[in-house]
Amino acid sequence: MTIRGFEFPTPELPPGIEALRADVRGFLEAEFAAGSWAPQSNFMAGFSAEFSQKLGARGWLGMTWPSRYGGHECSALERYVVTEELLAAGAPVSAHWVADRQSGPLLLRYGSEAQRQAILPRIAAGTCYFSIGMSEPDSGSDLASIRCQAKPADDGWIITGAKVWTSNAHRNHFMIALCRTGPAGDDRHGGLSQFLIDFKADDVAINPIYNLLGNHEFNEVVFDELLVAGDRLIGREGEDWQQVTSELALERSGPERFLSTFRLLVELVRACGPEPDRRAAEAIGRLTAHLVTLRRMSLSIAGMLEAGEMPNVEAAIVKDVGTRFEREVAEVARLVAPVEPARGAPGNEPNYAAVLAESILHLPSYTLRAGTTEIMRSIIARGLGLR
């Protein structure tokens, strides 16, 4: 095999996509003016059920899903435009984000008809939020090593174990928990199943884990012989490795993998003024060139997804390059427009020093969440035929 490298073809944009973009911008400007939110430097920081419901009412959640499940039959590229506008504006999207991005599509693809009917319309309305249930205390990058166990019982399953880094478990409605239901087999990918956990009804312990900023986003979720009904199983027992990996292209290729520090870039441009010196102009230009190219690659993946492809290696490239770019924005900004980073008081309009502070404190997470840089590179290496 001759290795050619990976291509990111230019997607054909559907007609009317710029009108959609203008619509979203108009909505966001009005909402911002009405004080719906203060811009966030970190896309997962803003949780607003009210805002999510407004997006649902506009038809901007579950966009690509069939209308019988509350969806809007739009293309992945239209969804892309909506999500990038939301992120660039720093809108509070974290309530519905995971549900709209990956839990809904997972249920659409593998869920039972009853599960789809019960849940998808609520996600599309912006009233139902999901957490990811993959990582465990002893299983991070090595996902196949999970120990959380689901044993068959007379009237369902008994789940025992713990999940960690569960963002917003204390506020969300459901988690999709990856559990061991059988032996792993030679390829270590067998015996895994996914279950719907209902945070509002099931007897689970949700213990807060504060991050280094002192914020409560993460949780530990503990199952102590939790009995769930048989209809909580998603898809087929023991065949969930493929289900899990099918979520990853969605999770890793989107604009949240290179826009996390976009607010800082905006404030850097403002701090340098309309006539920057050569050094500042060069730094801003370089970051812009990186950003424009990453966006093009990410948009290309939306086009591949729309065409029914599963571009996991291309998604890993976007995540690897994109999250390292996010980190670089902060490191370059602090050198070009030096200021002591200082967190602002809550409620104040964030200035350059405050956005820089938030970005620096969040930096370690960008190259860890949704698969570490090292895992991304191993996936790319496999795509090159090296593993």
Add this chain to the structure above:
Amino acid sequence: MSRSHSIISEVAERLFRDLAEPEVINRAEEGIWPDALWRSLEQAGLTLAPVPETAGGGGGTFADAVAVLHVAGRFAAPIPLAETMLAGWVLAGSRLGVPKGPLTFAPVDATEAVTFEPEGGLEWRLSGTAHRVPWARDAGHVVVLGEAGEASVVALVEASLLRPEAGRNLAGEPRDTIHFDGLVVGRDKVAAAGPGMGRHSLFLRGALARAAQMSGALERLLELSVGYAGERRQFGRAIAKFQAIQHYLAALAGHAATARAAVDGATSALAGNPEAAVFAVAVAKARAGEAAGEGAAIAHQVHGAMGFTYEHSLHHATRRLWSWRDEFGGESVWNIRLGEQVAATGADALWSLIAER
């Protein structure tokens, strides 16, 4: 570029694979013109790909030209392909005949100027100096981009009249100096430059051409490095089995992919409004140039001392990357232009500027 390699890329690939072998590249560096390669490309209509058929060209688009240049870069083709395409495009657009054979244009540096003054009633006298003119000594004709008063003018000059001073880039490709002082050119060889065909426009297209060549050369680095890592054994196994090497190669794949994506973006933009094209070409040249340096370093690290020998052909790609990234403006030139545009547009319009591209 479309995903399915276009027909034109496939034709180009076949020719380069057969006729741009490492020995041909080495001989070209010693000054031996690769005649068989050139003639085959010319016969296939690739040397004038973006020139209209009525002017004797291939009748293709700039996207076709970029596709061919990407392949040419992969094979380190030692010929003035980009230069001939661009010179031919200007000649046809300025209503001058397009001669056969390799062409180049001067000046390439947009800060250099050649002035044209009327000489008697029938001729023009040229003055000025052009540095680092690609392939001047091998070209049959040089297209001179100059100014007569306020107007942009173009002259077609037989290269034999010019006696260029020889220079080379790091890959041994000719980059010569031409002194025009006193050269007199007949009226029938001079014309007003076609719309959008002045030296700034050529500088822009030259930058895109080099970016396209770099994106091809980066793919060559990936191909060579993956192949070498699979063959080379140390500590009892192929070095490709070491995670450190795998991660280097994954990063190299990222550099190659980003360069290509940036070039594709600029190629699409070139068909649209001129302002968007300048922005997108700046992105492409700066991004590909940065990837070139990073990618070359990885490829050499993976190849070890073997890749540092003249015998190994890795340097055909890496020495070109180290040259091309600085031709038609290096990263700092284009990044500063981008940064100035972003700053002038303002912080609050940054997202609009990016999302329009």
